[in-house]
Amino acid sequence: MISIELVKQLRRVSYWVVFGILAGVSGVVTVIIGLTSGGTPERIGTFGSVIPNSSGFTMAAIALNSLLLFLIPLAVAIFAGESVAGEASWGSLRYLLARPVSRKRVLTSKVVVAGVLALAAVCTVSVAGLVSGLAAFGWHPLSVIDLQHASPFASGVTTFSPLGALGRVGLATVVVTGTMISTFSFAILCSVVTDRPFSAVAGGVLLSFVSRALDDVPGLHALGPWLPITDKGASLWTAVFFQPTDLSSYPHLAAVQVAYAAAFLGAAWILFNRKDILS
Amino acid sequence: MIAVEWYKQFRRPKTYAALSIVAAFSVILTVALAATGSGQTEFVGDVPLLMTPRASGFSVPIIALSSTMKFFLPLAVSLFAGESVAGDASWGSLRYVVARPVSRGRVLWSKAAVAAVLSAIAVLTLAGSAVVVGGVAFGWHPLGVVDGSTSTPGHPQVDVIHVGAMLGHLGLSVLYVGAGMLSIFAVAFFLSTTTRRPLVAVAGGVAVTIVSRVFNADYLPGIQVVNGYMPNNDIDLWQHLFTRPADLSGAPHFLLLQAVYFVVFMGLAHWWFTRKDVLD
Numbered sequence: 001m002i003s004i005e006l007v008k009q010l011r012r013v014s015y016w017v018v019f020g021i022l023a024g025v026s027g028v029v030t031v032i033i034g035l036t037s038g039g040t041p042e043r044i045g046t047f048g049s050v051i052p053n054s055s056g057f058t059m060a061a062i063a064l065n066s067l068l069l070f071l072i073p074l075a076v077a078i079f080a081g082e083s084v085a086g087e088a089s090w091g092s093l094r095y096l097l098a099r100p101v102s103r104k105r106v107l108t109s110k111v112v113v114a115g116v117l118a119l120a121a122v123c124t125v126s127v128a129g130l131v132s133g134l135a136a137f138g139w140h141p142l143s144v145i146d147l148q149h150a151s152p153f154a155s156g157v158t159t160f161s162p163l164g165a166l167g168r169v170g171l172a173t174v175v176v177t178g179t180m181i182s183t184f185s186f187a188i189l190c191s192v193v194t195d196r197p198f199s200a201v202a203g204g205v206l207l208s209f210v211s212r213a214l215d216d217v218p219g220l221h222a223l224g225p226w227l228p229i230t231d232k233g234a235s236l237w238t239a240v241f242f243q244p245t246d247l248s249s250y251p252h253l254a255a256v257q258v259a260y261a262a263a264f265l266g267a268a269w270i271l272f273n274r275k276d277i278l279s
Numbered sequence: 280m281i282a283v284e285w286y287k288q289f290r291r292p293k294t295y296a297a298l299s300i301v302a303a304f305s306v307i308l309t310v311a312l313a314a315t316g317s318g319q320t321e322f323v324g325d326v327p328l329l330m331t332p333r334a335s336g337f338s339v340p341i342i343a344l345s346s347t348m349k350f351f352l353p354l355a356v357s358l359f360a361g362e363s364v365a366g367d368a369s370w371g372s373l374r375y376v377v378a379r380p381v382s383r384g385r386v387l388w389s390k391a392a393v394a395a396v397l398s399a400i401a402v403l404t405l406a407g408s409a410v411v412v413g414g415v416a417f418g419w420h421p422l423g424v425v426d427g428s429t430s431t432p433g434h435p436q437v438d439v440i441h442v443g444a445m446l447g448h449l450g451l452s453v454l455y456v457g458a459g460m461l462s463i464f465a466v467a468f469f470l471s472t473t474t475r476r477p478l479v480a481v482a483g484g485v486a487v488t489i490v491s492r493v494f495n496a497d498y499l500p501g502i503q504v505v506n507g508y509m510p511n512n513d514i515d516l517w518q519h520l521f522t523r524p525a526d527l528s529g530a531p532h533f534l535l536l537q538a539v540y541f542v543v544f545m546g547l548a549h550w551w552f553t554r555k556d557v558l559d
Contacts, residue, residue: 036504070489202482209489213350218321218342219312219332 001101001109009113018075022121023128025071026063030132033062038137045238046231047148052133055140057165059133060126061241064176067125068234070205075121076180077204080187081197083114084272088195088279097277107272111188111265118184119177126173130166141165144241158243168240175237175250181257182228183208185264192268195279225252228260280381280389288393293362297355301401304351305343305409309416312339322427324518329425332413337422337445339413340406341452341521347405348456348514349488356460357484359397360467361477363390364552368475368559383553391468391545398464402457406449421445426522438523448520455517455530461537462510463487465544472552475559487511507532510540 009015033042038053044065050058064072084107087093097103142165143157150156160168187204194200208229214220215230224230236253239246288294312321312332320329321338323345332338364387367373377383419442426436440448467484474480491511496503506512513533519526 032504066493070493198476198482199478202478205482209350209485213346216349217308217311217346218323219308219315222315 001105002112005109005113006116009117015079015117018078019121019124022067022071022075022124025067026059026125026128027132029063029066030059030129030136033059034136041145044144044241045235047146048238048241049145049147050143053137055142055162055165056134056137057130057140057142057160057162057169059137060129060169061172061238063125063129063133064122064172064237065235068176072122072125072176073180073183073208073229074201074205076118076184077187077201077208079114079117079121080184081191081200081202081204083110083188083191085191085194085197085200088277089197091279093279094277103273104269107192107269111268114188115184118180122173122177122180126169126176130169142168142241146242149242158241160241171240172237175240178254178257179229179234179237182211182260182264185261185268186228189264189268189271192272192275226256228256280385281392284389284393285396288363288397294359294397297358298397298401298404301351301355301404302408304347305339305405305412308343308346308409309339309412312342313416320425324515326518326522327427328518328521329427329430330422333417335420335422336413336415336417337410337419337440337442337449339417340409340449341518343405343409344452344456345515345518348459349492349511350485352402352405352456352460353463353488353511354481354485355401356398356464357467357481359394359401360464361471361480361482361484363394363468364471365474365477365480366471368557369477371559373475373559374557377557384549387472387549387552391548394468395464398460399457402453402460406453410449424521428522436523438521440521451520452517456514458534458537459511459514462540462544465541465548469544469548469551472548472555508536510536 033040033052039051041049041051042058042062042065044050044061048061050061052058052062084093087096096106099106139162141162142160144160146156146158148156183204186207187200190200190203191197194203211227211229212231212234215224215227215232224232227233233253233256236249239249318331318333320331321342322329323342328341330338330341332342364373367376377386379386421439421441422445423437423439426438430436463484466487467480470480470483471477488511491509494505494509495512496506513529516527516529516533
């Protein structure tokens with residue numbers, strides 16, 4: 001079931017366009033920065049600062065940082081939102097369910113494939129940033145300034161060897177994917193509810209923006225740690241670029257994401273098992 | 280024509296729902312501020328402005344405008360603009376609307392006028408309800424605003440704004456934020472003429488603010504080149520009205536940009552709608 005679903009989704013031209021856009025934007029950011037301001041420090045999250053032309057590894061982090069606000073959640077919502085609603089919009093969902101396979105297995109395979117594609121989307125961003133960055137600025141050790149701990153007495157600079165930097169970029173990709181779990185699960189739920197893929201994708205993106213907007217409201221600070229995605233939560237991945245690496249906030253992040261995933265995917269599971277499939 | 284369109288939009292529950300949510304936002308914000316510590320200093324915007332909500336109810340409209348100008352207000356404006364033409368198309372009644380012995384241009388502009396008035400009402404509702412609710416909760420007193428960009432720990436730059444001046448400042452702020460919605464309105468309205476699905480047009484309007492936020496030199500200094508042409512990056516400049524001296528040097532550029540976006544996209548909407556095959 002999973003391989004059938006994967007082959008079906010990988011044959012869709014629109015999915016390759018999504019991957020192409022993600023890789024293309026990462027590459028274009030490298031080109032713009034390389035041509036106009038390679039020596040200007042760029043921010044990574046709230047506290048990190050890197051100089052792009054000092055090492056190609058900076059571009060992987062800059063690409064993740066600049067696409068995390070919109071393009072990455074959009075790509076994740078597209079893969080999750082298209083999963084069931086895409087089938088419904090083609091009118092083939094009823095034939096899919098007519099196969100002698102339980103609805104549970106159908107949904108599971110769709111969610112697994114959408115999850116793999118979402119992970120692939122985030123990897124595309126960091127790999128494209130990495131490749132274009134290494135081509136533009138070279139295989140050099142990566143230096144990151146921790147602005148939170150930089151003072152006149154301590155420079156706050158951490159330097160990673162090229163291989164170490166590669167490992168940190170990998171870790172960052174995993175953490176970024178983790179912060180997308182709530183967006184992904186909500187888009188899956190919307191995809192089960194509606195027959196229109198566009199509505200499901202919009203639902204996923206809307207969740208991430210409503211959450212960030214609520215986080216911006218002074219007076220609602222108490223809500224912050226419990227929202228599905230916030231500016232602070234979405235920049236926690238930058239912690240892997242600092243030494244000593246402070247991972248103390250990760251268990252909470254993981255717990256919140258898992259709780260949202262359980263709620264949204266559980267609701268999707270219940271709805272899909274009982275739904276009258278008319279399309 | 281305008282009256283007909285106005286009557287139609289005003290009978291829709293959706294219109295009232297959107298406006299009530301906007302008003303409810305002020306109430307929730309005030310309750311949240313009162314419940315979680317109105318005596319604490321709040322940092323508002325990128326200036327930042329420092330103020331204590333309990334000191335005066337006028338802090339509530341400032342906080343409400345700051346926290347809605349980048350997402351919730353654009354969403355409300357896109358809703359009104361995006362629903363206007365595509366809403367009729369989705370009901371299947373657009374062909375009957377244009378079958379009336381009235382030019383398409385007049386149909387389009389009466390829809391635009393009504394959507395624009397509703398959008399303006401949304402912005403005014405937000406600020407008005409925030410002034411009222413904030414005043415009821417914390418009183419209409421002069422508000423001391425600390426300019427976080429020029430203050431040092433020993434020398435806070437406090438600007439005490441009296442009630443009359445405050446109302447004037449707030450009025451200007453509402454006008455500025457309202458003007459900042461022009462680009463969003465025009466894009467959502469243009470998309471509304473091209474699609475039969477209102478959600479697409481609404482999403483397009485919201486996308487304007489999001490794209491603008493992605494290409495913002497405040498967060499990604501390397502793309503300084505495009506920053507000046509993004510429609511919504513400088514929508515927070517009105518916060519400088521509450522500092523002294525008020526640095527508003529970026530405002531004319533921002534307003535000009537809004538006007539350009541508005542003219543271009545409304546022109547496109549007119550061009551498209553007067554030529555399109557109306558099938559819905």
